[in-house]
Amino acid sequence: MSPDLVIIGAGPAGMTAARIAAEGGLRVVLLDEQDRAGGQIYRNLGAAAGRDWLGPDYARGADLLRGLNHPGITHQPRATVWRVDAARGVIWSRDGESHVTAAPHVLIATGAQERPVPFPGWTLPGVMPAGAAQILMKQSGMVAQDAILAGAGPLLYLVAAQMIAAGSPPKALVETGTDLRHALAKLPRALPAAMTLAKGLGLIRRIRGIPRHHGARDFRAVALAGGRIGFGFTTRKGPQELDCGLLLTHLGVIPQTHLTRSMGLTHDYDVAQQAWRPRLDAWGGSSRRGVRVAGDGGGIGGADAARAQGALAALAILHDAGRLDLDERDRRARPLRRALARALSLRPFLDAAYPVPKAFLAPPDDTIICRCEEVTAGAVREAAACGAHGLRLMRTALRTGMGPCQGRMCEPTVTGLIAQTTGCAPSALGPGRIRTPVKPVTLAEIAALGRQPEETA
Amino acid sequence: MNAASRFRDAPGMAPRSIRMSLDGETLLARPGETVAAALLAQSGDATRRTPVSGAGRTAFCMMGVCFDCLVTIDGRPNVQACMTPARDGMVIRRQIGARRLGDQP
Numbered sequence: 001m002s003p004d005l006v007i008i009g010a011g012p013a014g015m016t017a018a019r020i021a022a023e024g025g026l027r028v029v030l031l032d033e034q035d036r037a038g039g040q041i042y043r044n045l046g047a048a049a050g051r052d053w054l055g056p057d058y059a060r061g062a063d064l065l066r067g068l069n070h071p072g073i074t075h076q077p078r079a080t081v082w083r084v085d086a087a088r089g090v091i092w093s094r095d096g097e098s099h100v101t102a103a104p105h106v107l108i109a110t111g112a113q114e115r116p117v118p119f120p121g122w123t124l125p126g127v128m129p130a131g132a133a134q135i136l137m138k139q140s141g142m143v144a145q146d147a148i149l150a151g152a153g154p155l156l157y158l159v160a161a162q163m164i165a166a167g168s169p170p171k172a173l174v175e176t177g178t179d180l181r182h183a184l185a186k187l188p189r190a191l192p193a194a195m196t197l198a199k200g201l202g203l204i205r206r207i208r209g210i211p212r213h214h215g216a217r218d219f220r221a222v223a224l225a226g227g228r229i230g231f232g233f234t235t236r237k238g239p240q241e242l243d244c245g246l247l248l249t250h251l252g253v254i255p256q257t258h259l260t261r262s263m264g265l266t267h268d269y270d271v272a273q274q275a276w277r278p279r280l281d282a283w284g285g286s287s288r289r290g291v292r293v294a295g296d297g298g299g300i301g302g303a304d305a306a307r308a309q310g311a312l313a314a315l316a317i318l319h320d321a322g323r324l325d326l327d328e329r330d331r332r333a334r335p336l337r338r339a340l341a342r343a344l345s346l347r348p349f350l351d352a353a354y355p356v357p358k359a360f361l362a363p364p365d366d367t368i369i370c371r372c373e374e375v376t377a378g379a380v381r382e383a384a385a386c387g388a389h390g391l392r393l394m395r396t397a398l399r400t401g402m403g404p405c406q407g408r409m410c411e412p413t414v415t416g417l418i419a420q421t422t423g424c425a426p427s428a429l430g431p432g433r434i435r436t437p438v439k440p441v442t443l444a445e446i447a448a449l450g451r452q453p454e455e456t457a
Numbered sequence: 458m459n460a461a462s463r464f465r466d467a468p469g470m471a472p473r474s475i476r477m478s479l480d481g482e483t484l485l486a487r488p489g490e491t492v493a494a495a496l497l498a499q500s501g502d503a504t505r506r507t508p509v510s511g512a513g514r515t516a517f518c519m520m521g522v523c524f525d526c527l528v529t530i531d532g533r534p535n536v537q538a539c540m541t542p543a544r545d546g547m548v549i550r551r552q553i554g555a556r557r558l559g560d561q562p
Contacts, residue, residue, distance in 0.1 A: 033521055035489070035542050040520060047489050050469055078540075080521075096533070113522045125503045125515040126463060132519035140487060140494040141470035144463060166467045227460020227501045245501070246463040256522075371517075371525060374509040404524035404535070439521075440535070 003027040003074070005105040005317055006090045008081050008259065011039020012303045013295025013310035014109035015064040020314035022072030024323050029101050030068070031079040031092050037068055039111055040131065041303045044139040051141060053165035055158070057199075058138070064307075082437035084108075084263050084291070091449070093441050098449045105290055105317045108260055109310060112253035112296035115275075115356065116409050117151055118363045121221025122249070123371055126229040130159045130250035143168040146245035148231055150174040150219065152354040153252045157203040160210060170210055172242055174233060176251070176357050177215035183353035193346035196304075213240060217359055221247055251356050255297050258406065261434040263288065269427035272351040273300055274361065275412070276431040282337075283316035284309055292316065301344050308340035361416030369417070370410040372403020377417055384421035391432035394418065404440050407432060460501030473498070477547040486543030493519060493526045493539035496549075504528060504538070508555035527552055 005021050007014045010032035018030045030037070038045045042061030048054065068075055076092070079099075083091040089102030114129045121127065130149055136142040143166045149156045152175055160170050190197060213235055220232040224243060231242045254275035261267060266279040266287035277299040284292040294313040295306035315332055318324035324332075363369065365378030375398045383397045391407075391414060394400050400414050401407030407414075411432055419426045437446075473485035477495065486495035493516035496504050503513025505527055516526035519539045526538040531548050534556040538549075 033540065044489065051467065053467065078542075080540075113520065114518065123512065123514060125460070125513055126501060128517055128519075132517060135519040136464060136494055136497065137467070140490045140498070141467045142464040142494060142498055143467050145465045147463070168465060168467075227463075245461075371514075371523060374507060374512070404527070405522065408522050409518075440524075 003029040003101065003103045004321060005029070005107065006031065006101050006103045007107045007109060008032075008084075008090065009039065009109035009111055009295070009297070010034070010037035010068075010075065011041060011109060011111045011295060011306060012061065012064060013111075013297075013306035013313075014039070014107065015067060016307045016310035017107050017109065017294060017314040017317075018073050019064075019067035019070060020311055021317055022070040024314070024318040026072060026105075026318065026321060026323070028073045029103065030073055030075045031081055031090065031101070032075070032077055033080050035077050037065060037075060037077070040135065043135055048138060048141075051138075054137060054162055055165070061303075080439050081259060082439045082441055084259060086263075086288075093439070093445060096442070096445060098441065098445050100449070105320065106292070107284070107310075107313050107317065108286075108291065108293045108297060109295045109306070110256045110259055110297040111306075112300060113256050113408060115251045115254045116412060117219075117249040117251050117360055118367050118369050118377070118413050119219035119221070119360070120364060120367050121223075121229075122219075123368050124221055124223050124229065126223070126227060126245070127221050127247045127249065130155055130248040131253070133246070133248050134159050134162065137162060137166065144170075144246045144248060146171060147248050148172045148174060148242060148244040148246075149248050149250070150176075150216065150231070150233070151250040152176045152356075153250055154200055154203070154350065154354070155252075156250050157200065157207055159248065159250075160207045161203050164206065164210075170248075171244060172211045172213065173207065174213045174216045174231075174242075176217065183349055186348040186352045190346050190349040192342045196343075196346055197349075216240070217357065218364075219249075251360055252354060253296065253300055254412065255299060256408075257297065257431065258408065258434050258438040260286065260293060260297065261431055262436050262438050263291070265291065265293075267431045269430070270299060271427070272348070274356055274426070275300075282312070284313035285316065301340075301347065305340055305343035308336045308343065311336050312340070358416075358420075361413065362420040363413065369413040370398075370400040370403065372405050372409070373399040375400050375410070377413070380414055380417045381421050384418045389418060389422050389424070389429075391415065391418075391430055401432065406434065406438065462498055463501045464497055466498075475543050475545050477543060477545070477549055479549045480551055484549060488543075490543050491519075491539050492528065492530065492541045492543050492547065492549060493537075495543050496526075496528075496538060503551075505552040506554055511554065529556075
């Protein structure tokens, strides 16, 4: 029996939508890349009992996990979607075998990835994103030791507080600097999210005692003896040199749009968040009928916004499927819209308080910006000056974005470098064309797919 | 090489009871853990050398985005260690340089 709805991604948006759609009578298939539902924010929550040091916000996802225990929901873990085909359906891979799940409604809830933080030395073993260290805490109970946190954004404070609670405090917090005067002008609009702001201030109090550096720029990492990392940067006080076992960087998150872009959906450039996002209506509807997007994959809003967006999309799908009349849809949507507005009211403040410094969008010449093909910023600048004025031309010239990550780690930087060299706005340069498969699969796997009857998961 | 792990276990974590091998040496993992986490718990060293320059890399994003954690598992090349749950008896090999056609089992 084929499902009514395929949801891609089991984070807060996908899990919320699955429950509401199933309670409304739809058969739902929930595809997710991870072994357990939760997304990155609630990653491994179902198996992380006893890890109180991760804090109360992590535990808040428990109701979403319970919500998946519904006979109308089929959760497919470790399912990597590599194509959404207009004619055939959602194509996904597990353990080297591909499957097709077709349904009249598709909800894409693929969430966010960390924004790449390129600087000379960021490819060394011993340099990692702060979010990756948090995943290791959630999934493995592993805590970074002798680590420095560097960059900007609230996640740095949260990871620092979690490391302190787990008994392995960071040895320093190096911030690229908060333009607080600019951010404070946005503060009145953030008042509906006062609870979240208060939590943030609470976090900052909990990391008191950690040595902090502000206004840091010119990041540089070098390998020292024994695998240690030398971390150089400059502040108003002059050049600084620290050393650590692990350098954890962070400059916020960006929507994962490879799948929505591969489908040819319309995208817009979000100047405040310096990233592309699919164009959506108030119910998560994309430019293609039957395809909706909810959560951070449609623009960064955080877990509370994702819940509300997932619920709104599910109500719209129930209405489209003839299971919910218009009045009931709109009545149930009202509190969700209030919750969404409350959650999103914080974004202008956060975007203003933790801007991405230009030096990370257009880093120094000796920075490897494409980790797969090992292309430097200098090579991209030179190619841009010689006429490679777009992402596709750059791909042809230097292979940026042609390695296994398919541009996930370099595209924001390639865009920034072309924009800097040519004087073009980033919005004029993209979004880059993404082709399926959006995650690598073998030719043998694709060939085998052609010989199988269509499955229903 | 021979960098110690850059991580330590939080208090109260269960012992690593899953036994795998990494280039012939024992690699331990905790149930529910990924191969990439097990690699990072064992050592701070590189787990592969890049095809272009031979530079050392190890697991980076831990969420399937960056492909820096590629290893060969049970003869299958270019597997994302961060997306693969650890299982008893897995035979893991570091990847030095590019894989070739025909490496496939």
